[in-house]
Amino acid sequence: MAKLWGGRFSKDTNALVDAFNASIDYDKRLYKEDIRGSIAHTHMLAHQHIISEEDGQKIVDGLKEILSEMEGGTFAFKTELEDIHMNVEAALTDKIGAPGARLHTARSRNDQVALDMHMYMKKAVTEVMELLIKFEEALLTVAAKHQKTLMPGYTHLQRAQPITFCHHMLAYFNMFLRDFRRMEGVWKGADMMPLGAGAVAGTTLPIDRFQVAEELHFDQVYGNSMDAVSDRDYILEFLSAASICMMHLSRMSEEMCLWSSTEFGFIEFDDAFATGSSMMPQKKNPDISELVRGKTGRVYGSLMGMLTTIKGLPLAYNKDLQEDKEGLFDTIDTLKFSLTVYRDMILTMTVNKERMAEAVHKDYSNATDLADYLVKKGMPFRNAHKVVGEAVAYGIRNHKFLAEISMDEYKKFSPLFEADLLEALKPENCVAARTSYGGPAPSQNKIQLEKGHEQVEAQKKVLENLVSKL
Numbered sequence: 001m002a003k004l005w006g007g008r009f010s011k012d013t014n015a016l017v018d019a020f021n022a023s024i025d026y027d028k029r030l031y032k033e034d035i036r037g038s039i040a041h042t043h044m045l046a047h048q049h050i051i052s053e054e055d056g057q058k059i060v061d062g063l064k065e066i067l068s069e070m071e072g073g074t075f076a077f078k079t080e081l082e083d084i085h086m087n088v089e090a091a092l093t094d095k096i097g098a099p100g101a102r103l104h105t106a107r108s109r110n111d112q113v114a115l116d117m118h119m120y121m122k123k124a125v126t127e128v129m130e131l132l133i134k135f136e137e138a139l140l141t142v143a144a145k146h147q148k149t150l151m152p153g154y155t156h157l158q159r160a161q162p163i164t165f166c167h168h169m170l171a172y173f174n175m176f177l178r179d180f181r182r183m184e185g186v187w188k189g190a191d192m193m194p195l196g197a198g199a200v201a202g203t204t205l206p207i208d209r210f211q212v213a214e215e216l217h218f219d220q221v222y223g224n225s226m227d228a229v230s231d232r233d234y235i236l237e238f239l240s241a242a243s244i245c246m247m248h249l250s251r252m253s254e255e256m257c258l259w260s261s262t263e264f265g266f267i268e269f270d271d272a273f274a275t276g277s278s279m280m281p282q283k284k285n286p287d288i289s290e291l292v293r294g295k296t297g298r299v300y301g302s303l304m305g306m307l308t309t310i311k312g313l314p315l316a317y318n319k320d321l322q323e324d325k326e327g328l329f330d331t332i333d334t335l336k337f338s339l340t341v342y343r344d345m346i347l348t349m350t351v352n353k354e355r356m357a358e359a360v361h362k363d364y365s366n367a368t369d370l371a372d373y374l375v376k377k378g379m380p381f382r383n384a385h386k387v388v389g390e391a392v393a394y395g396i397r398n399h400k401f402l403a404e405i406s407m408d409e410y411k412k413f414s415p416l417f418e419a420d421l422l423e424a425l426k427p428e429n430c431v432a433a434r435t436s437y438g439g440p441a442p443s444q445n446k447i448q449l450e451k452g453h454e455q456v457e458a459q460k461k462v463l464e465n466l467v468s469k470l
């Protein structure tokens with residue numbers, strides 16, 4: 001098949017080269033952006049009298065027809081035509097004849113693909129942001145239900161101090177709030193219009209890049225043609241933000257796997273969100289969490305892959321840059337899928353409050369509270385730490401938790417111990433007393449839950465504004 005760039009060639013391309021060069025299998029997902037970009041380009045060419053109004057109209061009509069064929073699944077994509085850009089252009093010329101050959105005036109695929117990718121990135125990032133909001137809302141819902149559900153807070157995966165499940169969920173909520181902010185930054189990086197940079201050095205034709213930017217709702221226009229065609233920072237920014245977001249989901253996954261084990265028994269997934277074993281009839285496995293944890297690796301891989309692909313590239317466009325797509329598309333799909341399934345999974349899981357309560361009651365995680373008790377009675381904290389440490393060692397030796405040691409025994413450790421220590425040791429009181437700002441006390445969590453809802457509402461406004469500028 002004759003190539004759109006075939007003029008200086010005297011042989012057909014080797015079939016392997018066609019196959020190796022082609023990106024159509026994956027870049028066909030840019031078809032909407034490609035056609036919308038071409039329509040804006042055509043409007044501009046006609047407006048600038050670079051092509052006639054009449055040709056412009058024929059091109060636009062032809063492009064719209066191609067769009068509906070693609071949408072209806074009747075368009076025949078051709079590998080020999082390499083990529084989405086040449087598939088569209090060849091189909092246009094087939095359809096409308098001579099005027100079709102004017103579409104690529106003052107344009108290269110280098111700035112064309114950059115335009116498509118910027119537009120696609122802006123759309124994808126808003127979809128991720130929407131899913132982040134939904135996930136944040138799910139976390140708030142679960143947190144709000146468990147304001148009094150006691151559980152141990154861990155350090156070094158050892159029981160440390162009593163907290164609530166609400167507090168634990170709100171910790172994750174805050175991470176995803178930051179992911180949203182990072183995604184907003186990705187939008188800003190992608191909101192710059194590259195078309196008109198040509199292959200590398202602009203064009204001699206009297207184009208108006210700002211008109212194209214305006215029609216496609218771009219806030220800015222690249223100020224350097226070489227940067228415009230070789231910049232992939234916005235993709236790297238997305239891959240970084242996606243990696244961090246997946247890292248958050250992965251940490252959560254690790255906890256979900258632990259918590260759903262018999263050893264912890266803190267949560268149970270709904271049957272619809274767990275899987276069985278082909279051999280062991282009793283098994284109920286947390287596959288979703290494991291997969292999200294596992295998929296985090298491939299998202300990091302895409303980030304590393306892209307950083308590595310670009311690090312040695314001379315300016316400006318090199319075909320290496322075609323490698324920006326698969327990792328990005330895969331990351332978008334992986335992140336969106338993970339956020340979606342995780343939302344439903346946490347909303348349907350059962351929280352075993354009794355098991356969590358047992359883990360704080362049958363434990364020494366109220367030891368810090370006992371030390372604070374002595375501090376309130378006037379003892380320096382370092383001394384209190386030592387006294388309580390001795391009481392804990394005594395308790396372990398004699399198989400008694402702190403609340404089970406008698407008053408007489410306590411008096412041997414310090415005369416400051418009095419009967420009211422029993423109240424101080426109750427896990428619910430320990431948590432309720434942790435009213436320092438951002439602490440786990442239900443009174444603090446209530447404030448944070450309210451604030452959380454306000455933050456989500458503010459993010460919805462941000463998103464609405466971005467979507468209106470797509």
Ligand code: ARG
Nearest residue numbers: 023083109110113319321322
């Ligand atoms: N498919 C190419 C890509 O994704 C489009 C640009 C190709 N440009 C070129 N001069 N071969 O990067």
